[in-house]
Amino acid sequence: MPSRVVVKIGSSSLTTPEGGLNAAAIQFYASELAQLTQEGHEVLLVSSGAVAAGFRKIGYPAKPRLLHEKQAAAAVGQALLMESYQAAFAGHGLTAAQILLTRTDFSNRKRMNNASLTIEELLKQGVIPVINENDTVSVDELKFGDNDTLSALVANMVRARHLIILTDMNGLYTADPRKNPEAVRFQEIEEITEEIYGLAGGSGSSVGTGGMRSKLDAAKIATRGGVPVFIGRADQPGELLRALKGNGNGTRFATQLSTLPMKKQWLGFMSSPFGTLIVDDGAEKALLHGGHSLLPVGVKSMEGHFQLGDVVEVMNSRRERVGRGIVNYDSEQLQHIIGMSTREVLAALGEVHRLEVIHRDEWITLK
Ligand SMILES: Nc1ncnc2c1ncn2[C@@H]1O[C@H](COP(=O)(O)OP(=O)(O)O)[C@@H](O)[C@H]1O
Numbered sequence: 001m002p003s004r005v006v007v008k009i010g011s012s013s014l015t016t017p018e019g020g021l022n023a024a025a026i027q028f029y030a031s032e033l034a035q036l037t038q039e040g041h042e043v044l045l046v047s048s049g050a051v052a053a054g055f056r057k058i059g060y061p062a063k064p065r066l067l068h069e070k071q072a073a074a075a076v077g078q079a080l081l082m083e084s085y086q087a088a089f090a091g092h093g094l095t096a097a098q099i100l101l102t103r104t105d106f107s108n109r110k111r112m113n114n115a116s117l118t119i120e121e122l123l124k125q126g127v128i129p130v131i132n133e134n135d136t137v138s139v140d141e142l143k144f145g146d147n148d149t150l151s152a153l154v155a156n157m158v159r160a161r162h163l164i165i166l167t168d169m170n171g172l173y174t175a176d177p178r179k180n181p182e183a184v185r186f187q188e189i190e191e192i193t194e195e196i197y198g199l200a201g202g203s204g205s206s207v208g209t210g211g212m213r214s215k216l217d218a219a220k221i222a223t224r225g226g227v228p229v230f231i232g233r234a235d236q237p238g239e240l241l242r243a244l245k246g247n248g249n250g251t252r253f254a255t256q257l258s259t260l261p262m263k264k265q266w267l268g269f270m271s272s273p274f275g276t277l278i279v280d281d282g283a284e285k286a287l288l289h290g291g292h293s294l295l296p297v298g299v300k301s302m303e304g305h306f307q308l309g310d311v312v313e314v315m316n317s318r319r320e321r322v323g324r325g326i327v328n329y330d331s332e333q334l335q336h337i338i339g340m341s342t343r344e345v346l347a348a349l350g351e352v353h354r355l356e357v358i359h360r361d362e363w364i365t366l367k
């Protein structure tokens, strides 16, 4: 079975700061990716760069900030990007396919399944899927924004063997090296703790978006799904292959000991919550450390309109995210019983579908 690799390349590696494609860079990466296919790997490319490639062409002096301007720039730039990839891959006898996805395509299981089947067929035919966010239709509050999270969701969806995130920095440092020249690089990270998060800053370039912070978000999602991650550079011939073999110019992130099943990955990272439940300290502890279900007595308040079976987010009294789960009541019913003991719930409602507000089997901790 060939090993499946998802490679994500950021805007900073593919475009120029003034706006426009870096044609030499695209040719270089196409050649490096072609080499991976020659070594027997199945390759999926997650490529940013549509906004940065398109903004100057339509007259914006710098990368736009407003959503509709970014969308317009992306609509122009995405076509330029694909044209460039098609030509570059053709030089190696390969064909590229454009796949544009949004967050909703992952939260809706039917759409995700369709995307997955299309990608499987492309790989079977030896085509390289080139994936980007569908910027034209992504609304602000649901946007990935950067493509790091998108690349992790894709890696988990296709059950990749590796996720390689290429950027303009050779890995994660103890601080942003652009601001702190004393910063030291990590070779390998076993677990992405709060402390590690604290070291990562935002984007350092004029064209990038998420910086190291969003790359760590991506690494967390992928490693919890069982996919090891590399974050770094591969701008010299052969470096991409070396990254795959474990000695690249960057930082490696090991997979978590217990890999989440797909159902829980979907719940935690792909689903869209319909509401929020605020729980008390006892319930938070029971969910986080006791492996218990959430009962009505532990819920202090709630927001949103949801149906039985929808996904809801759970927050503690400090409004920090605790996790997500499938709710066993609709919002109107739950409103009547929050804070009640089991006996009171039964007296108030008579018969219930399930007593727990969220059963522990349908829960994922995200804290
Ligand atoms: N702790 C850190 N270690 C390394 N880079 C960091 C760190 N914190 C912030 N950065 C910044 O993250 C940038 C890479 O992210 P980004 O600009 O979003 O690139 P891309 O377009 O490739 O996704 C680096 O250029 C660097 O300035």
Ligand SMILES: N[C@@H](CCC(=O)OP(=O)(O)O)C(=O)O
Pocket: 009, 010, 011, 012, 047, 048, 049, 050, 051, 052, 074, 132, 133, 135, 145, 146, 147, 148, 207, 208, 209, 210, 211
């Ligand atoms: N979908 C957008 C991605 C935006 C972006 O800047 O992402 P990245 O360079 O990966 O931080 C584009 O193609 O321009």
